[in-house]
Amino acid sequence: MSRIGYQDVRAAGARIAGAVRPVGVVPTGTAGVWFALEQLQHTGSFKARGAQNFLRAHREAGTLPEAGVTIASGGNAGLACAWAAGQQGVRATVFLPVNAPAVKVERLRGYGAQVRLAGREYAEALAACQEYAAESGALASHAYDHPLIAAGAGTLLEEIRAGLPGVDTVVVAVGGGGLFAGVATAAAEHGIRTVAVEPENCRALNAAIEAGAVVDVPVESVAADSLGARRVSAQALAVAGRGGASVRSVLVPEAAITGARQALWEEHRLVVEHAAATAWAAVRHGAYRPAEGERVCVVLCGANTDPATVSGVDATD
Template identity: 50%
Template sequence: MSVTRADVQAAAARIGPLARRTPVVVLDGDRVGLPHDVALKLEGMQHSGSFKVRGAFNTLLSAAVPPAGVIAASGGNHGAAVAYAASAIGVRAEIFVPATAPAAKQERIRRYGAQVTAVGATYAEAFAASVEQGNRTGALRVHAYDQPEVVAGQGTVAAELAQQCPDLDTVLVAVGGGGLIAGCAAWYTDSLAVVAVEPEAAPTLHAARRAGEPVDVEVGGIAADALGARRLGTIAHEVTSRYVDESVLVPDDAIRHAQRVLWEELRVLAEPGGATALAALLCGAYVAPRGSTVGALVCGANLDPASWSVLPETGV
C-alpha cells in the first residue's frame, strides 16, 4: 500500500467544505534562541482539536457507510476525530479506547455523540477489540494511521501549509503511527526536507528505519496517549523511506519546554504530542541548515486543563 500526491490532492477537494483551514503563526526565533523563525501550523484549532479529523472525513466520504456506522480504536484524538466526522455526516460511531486513555479525551468523544468502549490498558488491546466488534457488526473501520484514505486526508495539512508558506524548505512533523508524516511526505515528496520527530520513549519510526522494517517498540512518556503506537504503519514505512530526510528523538523535558514556549510566546495551548515537533528545534535535536526557512506542525491541543496548571518549567 502507498499514498501519492494525487491521493492527497483528491482528499483536499473531498474534505474542503468540512475541514477547517487552520492558521499559521510565526514564532520569533530571536526570542527562543533560534537563528531562524519557525512557521507553526496550528492544527490544534482543527475540528475535534487535532489534524486527525482530516483523515476521518476523507475515509467516511470515500466509501458508503453501512447501517452499523463506523468503528475505530484510539488513544483519544483519533476517536474524537472519527466521532466528530460521524456526527457531522450523520452516521453512528463506536470508539474503542484503552482504559488508560485520559478522561478528558474520552469525554470529548462522548460529547460528539459516539459510543465509547474502554478495553484493556493499551491501544493494541483496544484495536483488537474494535476489529472483533467490526467483524460482528459490519461497521466501516477507520484506522488511526495505517489506511490509505486516512493517510491521504492527513496529508491535506501539508497541502494547506504549502499554500500558506510556499517558501519553506524544511518541515518538522511529530510521529506516532506515522499517518501524519506519511501524508505530508506524500504531498511534499522531494520538494523540501521533511524531518520526523518522536519522543525518546516512543521511537516507532526511528526503530523502523534502523531495522529496515516496522518493528514493535515499548512506548511510554508524556506524549504516549497521542504518539504511543507500538509499531509504525506499513504505509508510513513505505512513504517515509523515500521522502523523509531525517528522524530525531526528543526527551520528555524538551516536549514540556516546547509546550511552555508555545504558551508563553504565542498563547497557544498544545498537548505534548502537539508540541513534539517544535521541541526538536528548541532542544537542538534537529538543527536546520543555515539560511533555512522552517515550519513545524503543532498537531494537537487536546490537553486536560487541570494538568496544565501543574506542568513544571524544565529550563531545557
C-alpha cells in the same frame, strides 16, 4: 499494503474542502521559522482530516454500511472519527477500555457516538472492536494505519504551502506515522524536506528506519498518549524510504518536550499537547538546526490536553 501517492493527497483535499478548518501559519519570532496552528482544528487535532476523508471516500464508493463506522480509540482518532461521523449523519461506535477517563467517554458521547467499554487495555478494546465489525458489518477505521487516513493528514502540507510560499522544511511529530506518511508524500512532490520528530524513548519510525523493517519499540514518554505507537505503520516506513535525503528522522529527550510545551504557553500563549511540543522541541533544542535562509514550518498537531498541566495556566480562570 495500499501505497499512498500524491494523487491520493490531492483527492483528499478536494474531498474534505469546506469540512475542516484551513490551518493558520504564523511566525514564531525565531527568524525563518513558522508555526502551523493545527491544534485549532476541529476536535483539537489533525486527525479530523483523515477521519473526514475516510468516511467521505467510502460514501463516494458506496462502501459505507448501514451499521456505520467503528474504531477503538479514546484519544484524538476516536474523537475525530466520532465527530466526522456525526457531521455526515453516520453511526459511530467507539470502543474504549473500562478504565477510560469519564471525560473522554462523555466527550465522545457529545459527538453522538455510541461508546462501548471492553477490557482494561487498548488491545482488548481493539479486539472487541474487530469482533463487533465482523458481526455487525460496521466499517472499521484505524487511528493511523490506512491510506485514506494518511492522505487526509497530508492535506495539511498543501495548506502550509499556501500560507508560507517557498517553505523549505516541515517539522512533524511521529507516533504511528499517519501524519508523517501523508505530509512527507505531499512534501516530496514539491521538493520540501520533512523532519520526523520522536521522543528518545518512543521511536517507532526511527527504529524502523535503522532496522530497515517495522519493529516493536518500548513506549516510555510523556508524549506517549499521542505518540505511543509500539510500531510504526509499514506505509510510513515506505514513505521514509522513498523520501531519501528529503526525510530526516530526529529524536528529542523528555526534558526538551516538557520545556517546549511550557515555552509555547509562556512565550506564545499556546496550550498544546505533548505531541505538538515534540515537534517544536526539535527546533528549539537543536535536534534540527535550520540552515541560514531556510524557511521552516513546525506543525503544532494537537491541543487535547488539560490546561492545568501547563505551567502558569489556571483552568478555573
